[in-house]
Amino acid sequence: MSPVTLQQTVPDFELPATGDKTIRLSELRGKNVIIYFYPKDNTPGCTLEGQNFRDHIETFNAHNTLIFGISRDSVRVHENFKEKQQFPFDLLSDADETVCNLFGVMQLKKNYGREYMGIVRSTFLIDAEGKLIHEWRNVKVKQHIDEVLEVVKSL
Template identity: 70%
Template sequence: MPTVELNQPVPDFEAPATGDQTVRLADLRGKNVVIYFYPKDNTPGCTTEGQDFRDRIAAFEALDTVIFGVSRDGLKAHENFRAKYEFPFHLISDQDETLCRLFDVIKLKKLYGKEYMGIDRSTFLIDRDGVLRKEWRGVKVKGHADEVLEAVKAL
């Protein structure tokens, strides 16, 4: 499978999401789409990142922009995480890593001296025509949602 490239159309995909939905990129044409990949539900950085996007949802919606969080967690964990923090956007479950591979976010990571393959916190901005306009890799959570919002405004 190819991976996404800046200023190129993102290949259509479909993936299971919270709310018993299937997200299809083709169905989102005409809207800007923010997809943020995070390592794991209910961990400190991932919770803060979700809350930062949640707290700015009105500004994103005013710019005709939808947000999706993506991790390898299952739908049940996603539903609980979403409800606990009242995220007004859906979370996509990518247990088979199809989207992770498409967006090339699986990287070798280290924790306590052990190496493993995990999600590199990354965000992608897709415009109304389905073209990838901006990507952030190796994201630091603080200030990130504001930076994404500014990029949407600049479209």
């Protein structure tokens, strides 16, 4: 399956989530959905990114927008991360990278001379009808929340 592109309806998907839930995209119609992909729970950048979404949850709620974080970590690891950081949104586990590949966030990365496939930090905004209306790729955490909030407030 080729990655979803802007202005395209996102194919339905289903992933296990924190709170012993399964999140199915088609069941979220009627609300805007922010999906942010991040490399790994309990790392500095991923923690800060989640905290930024957490700290602005009231603004997202006021604009009919749900937030979900996705990484390849297990639901058990996600549960601990969510509780420790008091995230008011669910974290989804994409262990087999199906949804990561749907959004094209798995890419070759380099770290200390080692090459590996990993998640490139990216955020996607899906509108209430299920269409991908905005994407942020290769996200830099510090200014990212402001960029996302600006777009969400314009909806």
